[in-house]
Amino acid sequence: MLVNAYFIKLDSCQLPPRDLAVSVFLNLSKFNMPLTMPHLLELFVDSYFIEKKKRLRQCLQEPLDCGPVFHFSEPWEGLLSGYCTVLEDPLDGYFKLYYRGLSDGNLECSDGEVTCLALSHNGVEWFRPNLGLHKWLNRKSTNIILANNTPDSHNFTPFLDSSPTTLSHQRYKALAGVAPSGLNAYFSADGINWTNPYSKPVLTTGMFDSQNVAFWSSSEQKYVCFMRTWTGEGFSGIRTISRSTSTDFSSWTVPRRMSFGRIPLEHLYTNQTQPYPRAQQIYIGLAARFMPERQVITTEEALELSVDPSYYRDCSDVVLITSRGGNRYHRAVRQAFLKPGIGLENWVSRTNFPALGFIHTKPDEISFYMNKNYAQPNAYLSRFSFPLDRLGYLEASDSYGELITKSIPISSQDDLHLNLSTSAAGSCFVALLDENDATVSQFDMSSCLELIGNELSKPVRWLSSNGVSLRIGDSGLSSVKLHIRLLDARLFAFSLCSTDR
The missing domain is CATH 2.115.10.20 (Glycosyl hydrolase domain; family 43)
Structure with missing residues (x-):
């Protein structure tokens, strides 16, 4: 819809006062909500962070x-x-x-x-x-x-x-x-x-x-x-x-x-x-x-x-x-x-x-x-x-697809989030690998809480042997690789956000 009626002449050639314009348009205060800005966000629009992948197809949104x-x-x-x-x-x-x-x-x-x-x-x-x-x-x-x-x-x-x-x-x-x-x-x-x-x-x-x-x-x-x-x-x-x-x-x-x-x-x-x-x-x-x-x-x-x-x-x-x-x-x-x-x-x-x-x-x-x-x-x-950050994705069909990323620097305050969508029967699991590609203790696939749904920023959690919920920052490492397993799912991006315990 094009609004032509709103023509205001100002001698200073500056823009019309904002409070006048607000009456013409919808109430957009909700659009000024602060967006969560991770300190690292990587979109799967290229192969920059992909070290290995198997049975995954790279697609565009x-x-x-x-x-x-x-x-x-x-x-x-x-x-x-x-x-x-x-x-x-x-x-x-x-x-x-x-x-x-x-x-x-x-x-x-x-x-x-x-x-x-x-x-x-x-x-x-x-x-x-x-x-x-x-x-x-x-x-x-x-x-x-x-x-x-x-x-x-x-x-x-x-x-x-x-x-x-x-x-x-x-x-x-x-x-x-x-x-x-x-x-x-x-x-x-x-x-x-x-x-x-x-x-x-x-x-x-x-x-x-x-x-x-x-x-x-x-x-x-x-x-x-x-x-x-x-x-x-x-x-x-x-x-x-x-x-x-x-x-x-x-x-x-x-x-x-x-x-x-x-x-x-x-x-x-x-x-x-x-x-x-x-x-x-x-x-x-x-x-x-x-x-x-x-x-x-x-x-x-x-x-x-x-x-x-x-x-x-x-x-x-x-x-x-x-x-x-x-x-x-x-x-x-x-x-x-x-x-x-x-x-x-x-x-x-x-x-x-x-x-x-x-x-x-x-x-x-x-x-x-x-x-x-x-x-x-x-x-x-x-x-x-x-949708936010969804320009490209890695897709797994009805058999498990595997992704191993390149090494990612992390800190003790970091929280890993995935931008993903699955079918009702689909799933996603994440494990952490160290610099020798060995699985990090307590951060293996079996300890990862299954990720299902369609979310722009879904936190990844692991359950320790004594029942404590763990974040990526609890691994005690300064860098890790992500080993991600997908079934009937799309992975658009991953991000790291700094959060307090």
Whole structure:
């Protein structure tokens, strides 16, 4: 549902007062419940912590399509609106949607492109604030934050800087631009009023003809940028991804192409690589896989859809890629993460492109967004969701599957939790192994209390010989391996939380 009635003009170009917005939206106080943040959370989206596995299949979670949340219906937006970014600012309490507007009849990378902002308090209902920064023809009430800055509005991509040393007037940062101009850096205190403090681009090696994403990496302690490059000269070869890093957001390393291991190169139009919110050591990329000249719909069908004549001879879907730093992506599952939906409108060029950003829309739910019906008159943004920390999983069928993890550092205060689901007849048991792969006394499978159910954070307990309930921290070791046995069950993640006895 799109709320259009709430347009408030403030001379300072700041956001509307929060108490006014609350009356428009649902009471979302329950969404501000504190989330349990483990000091170690590992998702089974890659094989990083897997030492051995037997009779286990690695799979991807199928997100829930929650439907349209924002239509690109204003005259400065148009059917080619895209390159969306969604983020949450904890200081003002708003979810913010940044996107490119391109009015009908204008070309990409022309003065017809603008950068727009929409707001939400719940990630479901969005509205356009009247910022009064830029007019559109005779319209004074717009949500445009950047205009007349070709080509930077083509792919303006902001993020909230989580670096502990960032300055208050540079809380928001962004990169924007294409070759040959390069990527320009932008700063903002509020995400609305932006400045470009440099006289030249900060990155020039690359074609940049897509969404180029940057963030502060807490695990690497530097800024990281994943950008569009090609395998050939100029715009030739295969669309791929390169990486550059910086300590100050001004001077960047020479970009290096990302590798994908043994997986053949495919056209990846956008990469949308970002730290997972609750496990920032894992970078998750929801990449738009582009299939050039793989035409699904006919010219007659394209006419019925009123799709732009240049945008129906290709198709695309979404693949999930991960990284933990360095110049390699991991793709644990080669199948698509999200396939095009039912209906010919889902099989045109450059639709099904994910937005950048994961946000909490409920305490037990994370959402992301996707451009739908691209190059069609009813272009919109759709929301997708998945249960907390459930992006990928290891699955055992009707025979026992076994997993042994790599060594995990623990302390005496630690409590082990599993994110898992079983059938009514399924089960899960856990044993601890020491550095010699020997089972730790009192922490064997037979002492483990059976885990059954469907829970996002289920504590693991062992029963000692004298009937005392034991946690992983009671093992007396500084590191252990987990030996997990599953039956008709899925294991999504494990976590360690520090708790008092």
